[in-house]
Amino acid sequence: FVNIGERCNVAGSRRFCRLIKNEQYEQAIDVAREQVQSGAQLLDVNMDDGLLDGPYAMSKFLRLIATEPDIAKVPVCIDSSDFSVIIAGLEAIQGKCVVNSISLKEGEQAFIERARLIRRYGAAVVVMAFDEQGQAAETQRKYEICERSYRILTEEVGFNPCDIIFDPNILTIATGMEEHCNYGVYFIDATRMIRENLPGCHVSGGVSNISFSFRGMEVCYFTIFSGEMSVLVTLATTSSGSKTEVKLLTQK
Template identity: 55%
Template sequence: MSAEILHPFEELLQQRVVILDGAMGTMVQRYKLSESDFRGERFRDWSGKDLKGSNEVLLLTKPEIIEDIHTQYLLAGADIIETNTFSGTTIGLHDFLFKEEPRNGRKDPEFFQRVVDDPELRALAHEMNIVAAQVARRAADRVGNDSGTRRFVAGSLGPMPVTASLSPDVNDPSFRAVTFDQIRQSYADEVFGLLEGGVDLLLVETVFDTLNAKAALFAIADAFEKLGRSVPLMVSGTVTDLSGRMLSGQTVEAFLTSIAHAQPLVVGLNCALGPKEMRPYIEELAHTAPGYTSAYPNAGLPDPLSATGFPETPETLAPQLREWAENGWLNVVGGCCGTMPDHIRQIAQLVRGCAPRSTAGTAVRPAGVSPAASNAGETSAIGTSEAYVLRLSGLEPINITQDFGFVVVGERTNITGSPRFSKLILGGDFDAAVAVARQQVKGGANILDVNMDEGMIDSEATMTRFLNLIGSEPEIVRIPIMIDSSKWSVIEAGLRCIQGKGVVNSISLKNGEEEFLNHAAIVGRYGAAMIVMA
């Protein structure tokens, strides 16, 4: 790959370990702002909920504070600063800025449809993201010009307070408060604002639910396609405890497989854990990731007795991260919760001179190539030069090679092929139907085929309900799901429910090449493999 076609950010990644900034929220807390400070003139007469705690509101009421925080990180040595948009989606902002309440006593898709469609909230979110990018851009360009070293602005797309993979109601495991399409729409509003404001790259971060992240990645691919341009993409997941899994249950490798279709330039881990707890997962990431890697841990586990709420000081955190760099595990390093400019300054000093992680033999996407242009049927190896590997995932990965042998597909959850399963679904006995799926996995299935093509039922709704139910059963969804239907609407309904990389069975040329290519591209954008019929 010639240097001429590389994005300047990737050129820097090849030269040295790149420094990311630290926490925004920790810094905002140091200003000890009041409710009236958060409101400012813009929201002085606001009659809704208190705004204190909504850091994104400060973009419209106290932008000078956000710019000052960016500047402090840049002067400390950060190459990349993140926009103050961690919760800059309509869904992320709704607890502060949406005045309506749920009509049924709990937040559900009807409620969140009102949230994502609300014109005033959408306009506010759009404005905040444009301003966030402009404020960060101004600081980065000023310090970059003064220092003679280019600085980069990453548009931050943080997690949402709702999850598409898990039910918030323990008594109703099929319930989801929000839909994939609502999450996608909410992220789309943010993405267009960040790109309009002038970010250099996009960062989908603190991913605790991969299905939410896939909705964000879908929105990004849509935006790139509509705008006719793209920027480099970073994705950072969050391992939530010492089990090595995310909140939605995926392992690190399964997470990497699930997002590989978006071809991020950098993948990494951040938040939830301190450096001691995160270390084994960064090592795993370094050995499995496709291309460049990042890490920005918290300053330890929460400690209410510490000044920042976290125990790691600059002097204790930085040496631990230097060891990761010396081990050849890192391309990008920074800090998350509890880290401040002094932490970043110390990290920058200690990793100076450490060689960046080598990406030799990995498939790194050339800058400027949109995820929308990726091969929808890609089955090549991820993070290795080995050919003929199909990588799939549920909560855990499965790598199908030439030496794998027979792939066992559990077909007893196919309504067209199993009389017993058909009777259970038609009779509404979903508990027993889930038990059939569990038996298939215990019996040795590598992939679980789910088919709901039956004229007597609403196949889209039934597919969604069943996949949501088994999504709450880790022993079932540890393996990939095969969404089996002759109806495109049912296939797409299923794709909106699975966080792993599943398989579509199938698409075909029977209705012509144009429809086939369109369906193949959409399947690829959801991140699934596919079976193609002539």
């Protein structure tokens, strides 16, 4: 299992957000250190906030943690919906990292350009099941988008399949709408199709969307890991020191 520390995220940690907004970077480094000490093997860093200069904050924080030997030994996931922030992170990072994320939302040309830049820096990439028509909800659409992305990345961009991580989107199931009840099943079925037909790549997904509206979150996680997903999952990532945010990372 690979544990991903997710507290260096201005959207997911009030403490981290406050420290970054106040430019208390030395104290913010402690958040990363605490996660490494709790067993994090990968640090997710996100600076997406309207009141922040995202590229500046990402670059500065990554450069600072690179000077801390106990933190620098752990690779980083540069997490942003703003590609300028991702570029700033790639320029500041030392060693191999993961970029989260790109998609076909803006078409193939933009997808290829961004993928080539990411590959140039030697990073792995998370690819969302999202295209020009929107986010995929059902099994076949999820697979079709991932298959199309895989073909482009491996044949046109030159990505090694082991550097591709697909996120087929586990959408929230307990919304009260009947058509949403099978979202978890759609993810599992899409994951199976990806593993069977797209060799070498990885698959990730946010399990919290399955348990979001239910009591006994840990029970939900245990059921997922001990049931159908135990066949598909080879790596599981959690927010270090906490079981409240769990993602799955599967590998062919």
